[in-house]
Amino acid sequence: MTGDLIFILLALLTLVPAVWVVMSRNLVHAGFGLLFTLFGAAGLYAYMGADFIAVAQLMVYIGGVLVLVLFTVMMTHVPRSHGNHGYDRYVPASVFALLTFGVLYKTITSVNWSASTSPAEPTIARIGAQIMTDFIFPFEYVSLVLLAAMIGAALLTREERPAGPANAAKDTEVAP
């Protein structure tokens, strides 16, 4: 019973801010709504016994991705939108979302799930053992995927210095 209560609380923590993210007119508010949603999702992972995923969710999504999202909002300088433009998109979006939900719900309830009776144990050691033996190739390979991403990021840092007549003209203006 307490288990159900915890689940309901975590689900609310995930869903209510998610609605906020979609409805908010202010992108920064939406970003902070995302914080709670991601946190709720981490709680749900922990609730299901996936402790490593929960920790990874906290570290990567809340620690990293969310910061990136907020910086993006601050960088792009989107003026706060006023008025009610955008509401016309809610109808098709809701229909699509409800349809997706319906399909997923039908599919998931079509299977006769049998709940696991054995007590769940910490997964982190098992994951460690797996990446050291069976999944050593994906583990090492992931470093190369990250490396490719890093080259892309390094490319963004290369500041373009516009060396043209416009710049030259500015230099001469400054010169005494």
Place this chain on the structure above:
Amino acid sequence: MFERFIPVLLVLGVAGAFSGVFLAISFLLGPRRPDALKDSTYECGIPARGSIQIRFFVRFFLVALFFLLFDLEAVFLYPWVVLYKGLLASGAGGFALTEMGVFLLVLLTGFLYVWKKGGLEWQ
């Protein structure tokens, strides 16, 4: 399973309660005599000028991006660290060290590349 997270919940609860209680106390007990000067926005004693919605320098984003990449790398260290002591005892420490060494070496190459390309400089 979830019982193992009760201490985490406790910490969260206590932290939330403390900050909430202190905010409430200062809100309820603190004297409040607002006037026009006190209500004005200022920073370090200087009146604010312009909008706060300025465009941030792109470097902030890049630092966050590099942080994210190395954060992901750190996540992969956790399961390895949990096992490492046991592996040392069973004589497989060399293998484990080599495996993680290769992983880290690849990412170190990336770090070197980003560094030499000037990705970490604040121009």
Place this chain on the structure above:
Amino acid sequence: MNDLAIPDFGREIAALLPFLIVAGGGLLVMVTDALVKTLRKDHLSYLVLLVLLSVIVVQTTSGTPEGPVLNGLLLLGNFSRFFTYLFVVIGVLTTIFATGIFDRDGNYRPEFYPLLLFAILGMMVLAAANDLLTVYLGLETMSLATYVLAGGVRGNAPSSEAGFKYLMLGGFSSAFFLMGVAFVYGACGGTGFDQIAAALHSGSAPMPFLTLGTGLMLVGFGFKVAMVPFHMWTPDVYDGAPAYVTGFMATAIKAAGFAILLRFVLLTEPMLAFAWYPVLTVLAVLTMSLGNIVALVQGNIKRMLAWSSIAHAGYLLLGIVAILAPALGGPEMMARAKGIVEEGGAALLFYLVGYALMNLAAFGIINVMGTEPGVDGDQISRYAGLSRRQPVAAATLAVAMLSLAGIPPMVGFMAKFYIFSVVVKAGLIPLAIIGVINSLISVYYYLRVIVVMYMHDTAEDSYQGTEWVSVAAAGLLAFLIIYLGVMPEAFHRGAEIVFRQISF
């Protein structure tokens, strides 16, 4: 927990040497680029060519073990070897085209070289994948590297737009794919192809899960191969990316996408033909027709080739449909099934190689035609009179266009011939007729380029571009197009042998 069975990879290290060389080569190029300041930038291209050539040497000389390696995560054999050769050759040509244009414009993109190697590595992993986990990793390496390749030209707005669009839509398609993997994993209890096959044959896997999962995965693959309705990114990305990258994307990514689609369809065929056969049939027809019809009105040769690449994805999907068809037919069909599957697979492999040759030749020429740095020669009208100014380049482009249109004796004709004959053998005569009508439509817009080059007079703004190494490389491709078109038999038989190993 302390007693881990530490795997013994001694035998497998040798088998994985081609992969290790490409990965290590990528790292080496990065380190060289970062540390050696005295190096001329184009020396990196020699390093890349050295790496790629050594892959070919290692692959041909060492008797690599066949079968699953790394606990069944990769499946090595003729199929993976075939695609390794294809990707490496495409990589070599792309390096030549890119370096040629860097040299001419004096505008180097040093990050191009390691990213190209990582993209090739991802494709090699994809073609050898034997587990959904490896499929995803291969897909992501390939995609991440290509996003940057397409969008990484500084100060070039169309390129940035292309990279951004590709990144956003690619991210969506990855999400769909992962969701599909999750459902398939839930249904089959494993991500390995062997486990999935076992679960499918035992009939223990819940069908709704499998149908939804495989459907979502098809969305992911469909995006990579530019299948309607997941094709929207193609014209903008092909147009915005520099021509040497577009050539790479149009050939290597399409080949990698179809390689994994082929494996996936063969894997899930016995159970899922019923669920997805009608959908794929409709999508194949739509893909062909839409691609060809929109290509008719393009005045920009890169956009025209983008729509044409959608159309060609449609022809290739016809081959996939033909492979799936026998699973639906009656007992008489089943008796012929194995033959059709094998011929269909061989036809697809042949088509992918032919398509790579003609598209690379075309993009090799488009790449050098631009008159100012950073702008490709993409306006068809400005090709006027090219045959008189640059006979070799014009002839090469003409051969590529004739081949794309499927006119004998080019390889494009034979490739289409093999595909359509398999479709007919599978009893899908209406589909074959639609395919032939589509190729007839396509003749119009391919020939228009030739007409402009050979029959229009040079105008003031006509392209003058030169870069002899690239033109020579593209000319060599044109020679291969004709050679394979005249003597396709040996190669086609080879493709059959390659394919036989993976057909279950």
